[in-house]
Amino acid sequence: MSSSRPKKSAKTRPAAPEGGLLRAHKEEKFQLHDEADLVNFRADALTRFITNQDLMDNVTxxxxxxxxLAPPRSFPGNEGKNKLYEEDATDEAIMEAAKNMTPTQLFSGDLPLMRAKEKLLARELAELHEELEKVINTSVLSEKSSFQKRAVKRLADAQSQCSDAESLEHLESVLERTLQEYKDKFKHEYTFDDRP
Known part of the structure; x- marks a missing residue:
């Protein structure tokens, strides 16, 4: 079997210039890529192919x-184990089960229980928001602080709508009215500091 690459010819080194200590040494002929070099790779590839084929045959x-076989679920569930409500339970019973849940109990994948939990959390959030509004309006913020909060919101809205010369004039008028109202209500003049 012949290789498609040309074989290198024997090389000779030139003779030593003086003294004759170094003689010309003739190198033997050799090929860059001998087929014996590829035997190990081919044998390894064959072994892997046979092993893979055996594994495929084993599976098929x-x-x-x-x-x-049980098909996988879309969500992790606790079906059959420690179900928090009966199969024919009413919405009130499911809502009660959601109220009595501990944080460690799993409810993901149980759609009725997830909907009940969502309603409970929305209701709790609304109650906390109302409670916060009561506290903010009475004791936490003074009248001056609440005025400043409303004024900042009003000015931020006017600035966000500022896109041309007319809206810029509107922003300046809102600022002047707010400063005048602040001065009239709290007897304190707000001054701008132009320092960088």
Whole structure:
């Protein structure tokens, strides 16, 4: 079997210039890529191919009892184990089960329980928001602080709508009115500091 690459010819080194200590040394002929160099790679590839084929045959030809296979669920669930409500439970019973849940209990994948939990959380959020509004309006913020909060919101809205010369004039008028109202209500003049 001949290789498609040309074989290198023998090389000779030139003779030593003086003294004759170094003689010309003739190198033997050799090929860059001998087929024996590739035998190990081919044998390894063949071994891997045979092993892979055996594994594929093992998977495809053995009988598997499909009655024992359970399809995976979309969500992790606790079906059959420690169900928090009966199968024919009413919405009130499901809501009660959601109220009595501990943080460690799993409810993901149980859609009725998830909907009940969402309603409970929305209701709790609304109650906390109302409670916060009561506290803010009475004791936490003074009248001056609440005025400043409303004024900042009003000015931010006017600035966000500022896109041309007319809206810029509107922003300046809102600023002047706010400063005048602040001066009239709290007897304190707000001054701008032009320092950088």
């Amino acid at each position: 030809l053995k009988l598997i009892h499909t009655s024992r």
